[in-house]
Amino acid sequence: MTAPLLETRALTRNFGALLATREVDFRLDAGARHALIGPNGAGKTTLVNLLAGVISPTRGQVLLKGRDITGVGQAERVKLGIARTFQINRLFRGLSVLENVYIAVAERMGVAPSMFRPAGRRTDVVNESMHLLDTLRLTADAGRRVSELPYGRQRLVELAIALALSPEVLLLDEPAAGVPSAESHIILDAIDRLPPEIAVLIIDHDMDLVFRFAQRITVMVSGAVFASGTPREIGADPEVRAVYLGQTARG
Amino acid sequence: MSEYRGGAQARTALARRHRVRAWEPLPWIVALGFFFAFPKHLGFGTEVLVTILFALSLDLVLGYAGIVTLGHAAFFGVGAYTVGMLAKHGLWNEPLTSLALAGIVGAAVGLGSGLVLLRTRGLTLLMLTLCTMALLEEAGNLAHTWTGGFDGLDSLPIAPLLGRFEFSPLYPTTQYLYVLVVLFLCFVFVRTLVYSPFGQSLTGIRENILRMPAVGAPVPRRLAVCYTLSAGIAGIAGGIWAQANAYVNLGTLGLDRAATVLIMLALGGRGRLYGAFVGAIAYMVLSHFLSKIYPTAWQLGLGLLLVVIALFAHNGILGLGETVWRRLRVSRPLNMGAPQHRTPNPPL
Amino acid sequence: MLLGGIAAGMILFIVSVGLSVTMGLMGFVNLAHGGFAMLGGYAIVLAMKHWGLGFVTALAFGFLATAAASVVLERLLYARLYRATELDQVLFTIGLVFIMIASLTLRFGPENQPLTLPRALQGQIDLGFVQYRTYSLVLIVTGIAIVVALWLGFERTRLGAQIRAAVDNRRMAESLGINIARLFTITFALGSGMAALGGGLGAEFLGLDPQYALKYLVYFLIVVAVGGLGRVTGVFFAALLIGVLDFVLKKYLPQGGPMFIYAVTIVLLLWRPQGLFGGKAA
Ligand SMILES: Nc1ncnc2c1ncn2[C@@H]1O[C@H](COP(=O)(O)OP(=O)(O)OP(=O)(O)O)[C@@H](O)[C@H]1O
Numbered sequence: 001m002t003a004p005l006l007e008t009r010a011l012t013r014n015f016g017a018l019l020a021t022r023e024v025d026f027r028l029d030a031g032a033r034h035a036l037i038g039p040n041g042a043g044k045t046t047l048v049n050l051l052a053g054v055i056s057p058t059r060g061q062v063l064l065k066g067r068d069i070t071g072v073g074q075a076e077r078v079k080l081g082i083a084r085t086f087q088i089n090r091l092f093r094g095l096s097v098l099e100n101v102y103i104a105v106a107e108r109m110g111v112a113p114s115m116f117r118p119a120g121r122r123t124d125v126v127n128e129s130m131h132l133l134d135t136l137r138l139t140a141d142a143g144r145r146v147s148e149l150p151y152g153r154q155r156l157v158e159l160a161i162a163l164a165l166s167p168e169v170l171l172l173d174e175p176a177a178g179v180p181s182a183e184s185h186i187i188l189d190a191i192d193r194l195p196p197e198i199a200v201l202i203i204d205h206d207m208d209l210v211f212r213f214a215q216r217i218t219v220m221v222s223g224a225v226f227a228s229g230t231p232r233e234i235g236a237d238p239e240v241r242a243v244y245l246g247q248t249a250r251g
Numbered sequence: 252m253s254e255y256r257g258g259a260q261a262r263t264a265l266a267r268r269h270r271v272r273a274w275e276p277l278p279w280i281v282a283l284g285f286f287f288a289f290p291k292h293l294g295f296g297t298e299v300l301v302t303i304l305f306a307l308s309l310d311l312v313l314g315y316a317g318i319v320t321l322g323h324a325a326f327f328g329v330g331a332y333t334v335g336m337l338a339k340h341g342l343w344n345e346p347l348t349s350l351a352l353a354g355i356v357g358a359a360v361g362l363g364s365g366l367v368l369l370r371t372r373g374l375t376l377l378m379l380t381l382c383t384m385a386l387l388e389e390a391g392n393l394a395h396t397w398t399g400g401f402d403g404l405d406s407l408p409i410a411p412l413l414g415r416f417e418f419s420p421l422y423p424t425t426q427y428l429y430v431l432v433v434l435f436l437c438f439v440f441v442r443t444l445v446y447s448p449f450g451q452s453l454t455g456i457r458e459n460i461l462r463m464p465a466v467g468a469p470v471p472r473r474l475a476v477c478y479t480l481s482a483g484i485a486g487i488a489g490g491i492w493a494q495a496n497a498y499v500n501l502g503t504l505g506l507d508r509a510a511t512v513l514i515m516l517a518l519g520g521r522g523r524l525y526g527a528f529v530g531a532i533a534y535m536v537l538s539h540f541l542s543k544i545y546p547t548a549w550q551l552g553l554g555l556l557l558v559v560i561a562l563f564a565h566n567g568i569l570g571l572g573e574t575v576w577r578r579l580r581v582s583r584p585l586n587m588g589a590p591q592h593r594t595p596n597p598p599l
Numbered sequence: 600m601l602l603g604g605i606a607a608g609m610i611l612f613i614v615s616v617g618l619s620v621t622m623g624l625m626g627f628v629n630l631a632h633g634g635f636a637m638l639g640g641y642a643i644v645l646a647m648k649h650w651g652l653g654f655v656t657a658l659a660f661g662f663l664a665t666a667a668a669s670v671v672l673e674r675l676l677y678a679r680l681y682r683a684t685e686l687d688q689v690l691f692t693i694g695l696v697f698i699m700i701a702s703l704t705l706r707f708g709p710e711n712q713p714l715t716l717p718r719a720l721q722g723q724i725d726l727g728f729v730q731y732r733t734y735s736l737v738l739i740v741t742g743i744a745i746v747v748a749l750w751l752g753f754e755r756t757r758l759g760a761q762i763r764a765a766v767d768n769r770r771m772a773e774s775l776g777i778n779i780a781r782l783f784t785i786t787f788a789l790g791s792g793m794a795a796l797g798g799g800l801g802a803e804f805l806g807l808d809p810q811y812a813l814k815y816l817v818y819f820l821i822v823v824a825v826g827g828l829g830r831v832t833g834v835f836f837a838a839l840l841i842g843v844l845d846f847v848l849k850k851y852l853p854q855g856g857p858m859f860i861y862a863v864t865i866v867l868l869l870w871r872p873q874g875l876f877g878g879k880a881a
C-alpha cells in the first residue's frame with residue numbers, strides 16, 4: 001500500500017455556526033481519477049479551498065506525500081504541485097488568452113520576478129504557453145481578449161491556467177458549470193485528455209460524466225463524507241441513491 | 252481566422268509589444284522643442300515635467316498593479332523634504348547625490364508602509380494610505396525646527412549641477428534640462444519594467460488579484476516591490492521638485508497633490524505609460540489658463556470631466572484615442588498589456 | 600466638559616451612519632457623502648433664513664430635499680457604477696463633490712452660511728452643579744434618539760432585516776427574492792437624508808461653506824472605516840471615540856491632535872481591517 005498523494009485527517013471547518021466541513025478523512029492517490037459529488041451546499045468547494053490552502057481549517061490536517069502542509073499558504077502549495085480551477089471563472093479578463101497562460105507559466109518557471117527582459121523575449125515561456133494552448137485547441141484564440149470569448153472557451157482558459165502550473169494534483173471545481181451543453185464537449189474532451197500522471201479530483205453534478213470519468217467517487221453530504229468507493233459501489237449503494245442520486249441523476 | 256494565423260499573430264504581438272514605436276521619440280522632441288521655443292515658460296515646463304514623473308510613478312501602482320491609493324503624495328513629499336532638509340541645514344546640497352537619496356528615502360518609506368498596508372484592500376487600503384500621508388503631513392508640521400512647519404523651507408542652497416550649472420530661479424534652463432533627463436531615465440526604467448514578466452504579473456494582479464495566489468504568485472511581496480519602486484520614483488519627483496524650486500512646503504505631502512495626480516492619470520489614461528504625459532499636460536495647461544481667472548468654473552468643469560471619465564471613458568484621453576484608432580484600422584492586433592475594459596469587481 | 604466632544608461625536612455619527620450603511624450595502628466608495636451633508640445643511644439654513652421655516656421644520660425639509668435629490672442621482676448615475684472599479688467610483692464621486700462645491704460657490708458665494716439657532720436652544724442649562732450648553736445637550740439627546748431609532752429599525756423592521764441580509768451576503772439576499780435595486784435606492788436616500796440632518800445640526804459648530812464637503816470628509820471616512828461598514832452601533836461608538844478624542848486633544852494637545860487621531864486610525868485599521876465592530880460575525 002503506497003502513501004496517498006494528498007490526504008486529509010479529521011479536516012473540519014466552520015463558518016460561524018455552520019459546519020461546512022466536518023471530520024473529513026479523504027485521500028487522493030497519484031494519478032487518480034477521483035470525483036467528488038454531493039448536493040448543493042454540501043461543502044465540496046469548501047473542501048477544495050481547504051486542499052488548495054485558500055482557507056485554513058478549524059481543525060485537522062492536510063498532508064501532501066505524507067508531509068503536513070496544513071499551515072502552508074495557497075501560493076506555496078501551487079509550488080508543491082497543487083493546482084485548482086474555480087467554480088466561477090477567475091480569469092485575467094482584460095488580457096489575451098496567451099497572456100493569461102503566460103502569467104501562470106512564468107510563475108511556475110520562476111521567471112515572473114524578472115524585470116529587465118521583455119516578456120515577449122522569454123521564448124521559453126512563450127513556447128510553452130503556445131504549446132499548452134495547442135493541446136487544448138485554443139491556439140486560434142490565443143490573441144483574443146478573454147472577456148470576448150464565449151463562456152465555454154473561457155472555461156477552457158480556466159483549465160489552461162491550472163495546467164500551465166504542471167500540477168501533480170489538479171482540483172477541478174465544476175469545470176463545465178455554466179457552459180451551454182452544445183459547448184460542453186470541448187471541456188469534457190480536454191478533461192479526458194489530461195495527462196495520466198496528474199491526479200485529478202473533479203467536482204461535478206453531471207452523473208454521466210462522473211461515472212464515465214472517475215475510478216473513485218466520494219459523496220459529501222452536509223459537510224461530511226457520506227460514502228466513498230468505486231463507481232460501481234457508489235452506484236449500488238442504496239443510501240447514496242436515496243440521499244443524492246435519486247434526486248439529481250438525470251434520466 | 253485560421254488556427255495557425257491566430258496563434259502566430261498572438262505570438263508576434265507579444266514578441267513585439269515592447270519595441271519602440273515610430274512615434275515614441277515625439278514627446279521628447281516636443282519637450283526639447285519647447286525648451287528652445289518658449290524660453291520664458293521654462294518654469295512652467297519644469298513643473299509639468301516633474302508632474303509627469305510623479306504621475307508615471309503612480310501609473311506603476313495604479314495603472315499596472317491596480318491599487319487605488321489616495322496617499323501617493325506621501326512619497327513625493329518625503330523626497331522633497333529629504334532634499335530640502337539636507338540642503339537647508341547645511342548637511343548636503345550636491346544635486347545628483349541628494350536626488351538619489353530622495354529616491355532611496357521615498358523607496359524606504361514605500362517599502363515600510365507597503366509591507367504593512369498592502370495586505371488590506373478596498374476602503375481600508377484607501378483609508379490607510381490617506382491616513383499615512385496625513386500622519387506624515389502632521390509630523391512635518393510638528394517638527395518645525397527641522398521642516399519649517401507650515402511655511403516650509405525656502406531659498407534652499409542647492410549646489411550647481413555637476414559643479415557647473417547653476418539653478419537660477421529666473422532662468423530655469425538648468426532645471427528644465429535636468430528634469431527632462433531624469434524623467435527620460437525614469438521613463439526608460441518604468442517602460443522596461445512594465446513590459447517585463449514582472450510587469451505582466453502586475454497586470455495579472457490588476458486583472459484578478461484573487462487568481463494570482465492560485466498560480467503561485469506571492470502577491471504581497473510582488474506588490475511591495477512594485478510599491479517600493481513607485482515610491483522611489485515619486486521620491487525622485489519630489490526631490491527634483493524641491494531642487495528646481497529651491498523650496499519645499501507641506502503642500503508636497505497633502506491630499507490635494509495626491510488627488511490631483513490621481514485625476515491627471517485618470518484623465519490621460521491609466522496603465523498606458525503615456526497617460527501620465529497626456530494627463531499631466533492636459534490638466535496643467537487647462538488649469539494654468541482657467542484656474543486663475545475662473546477658479547469656480549474650472550472646478551465645475553473638472554468635476555463634470557471626472558464624472559464623464561468615470562462613466563464613459565474609463566481609459567481617459569488615450570483610451571478614447573485608441574478606440575478611434577481601432578475603428579480606423581479594423582484589423583489591428585490587440586494592444587496587449589493596457590487595460591481595455593473596466594474590470595468588474597471580482598465576485599466575493 | 601466632555602459634553603462638547605460627545606456632541607461633536609453625535610454629529611459625526613449622524614452624518615457617517617448613512618455612509619457606512621450605503622458603502623457596506625453597495626460596496627460603493629462614496630466620497631460625495633460629505634457633499635450631501637453640505638447640500639442638506641445649505642437647504643436647512645437657507646430655508647430658515649429665506650422662508651422663515653422653524654428649525655425642526657427646516658430639518659425635515661432638508662432631509663426630504665436631500666433624500667429626493669440623492670434618489671435622482673442614484674438612479675441616473677450611481678447605479679451605473681455599482682459594478683465598476685473602485686477607481687471609477689472614486690473619480691466619479693470626487694467629480695460630484697467638485698460640482699457641488701462649485702455650484703454652491705457660484706450661487707451663494709464662498710462664505711460661511713451662519714445658522715441661527717432658535718432662542719430656546721441658545722444659552723446654557725443650569726444643572727445645579729454645572730452649566731451646560733443647551734444645544735450640546737439637545738444634540739446628544741437627538742443623537743441617542745437616532746441611534747436607538749436606527750437600531751430598532753434595523754432589528755425590527757422588514758427593511759432593516761433586508762439591509763442586514765444584503766450587507767452580509769448580497770447573493771444570498773438576492774436569491775431570497777429581495778429587490779436589491781430598490782433596497783439600494785431606499786438606503787441611499789435614507790443615508791443622504793441622515794447626512795443632511797447632520798449637516799444642518801452640525802452647522803452651528805462645524806460651519807457651513809462650500810469647502811465643507813472636503814474639509815470633513817476624512818473624518819467621516821475615518822469614522823466609517825473604524826466603525827465598520829454597514830454597522831450602525833459600530834459607527835456610533837467610532838463617532839463618539841473620534842469626536843471625544845478630537846475634542847480632548849484639541850484642548851490638551853493642540854499641536855499633535857490630528858496626528859494622534861491618524862495614528863490611532865492606522866493602528867485600529869491594521870488591527871481590525873474590517874473596522875472595530877465590522878467583520879462578518881453574526
Ligand atoms: N466564506 C464563507 N462564509 C460563510 N459560509 C460559507 C463560506 N463559503 C461557503 N459557505 C457555506 O458553506 C456551505 C458549503 O458551501 P460550498 O460552496 O462548499 O458547497 P458546494 O458543495 O460547493 O455547493 P455547490 O454544489 O452549490 O457548489 C454552504 O452552506 C455555504 O453557504
Ligand SMILES: [Mg+2]
Pocket residue numbers: 044045046087173
Ligand atoms: Mg461549489
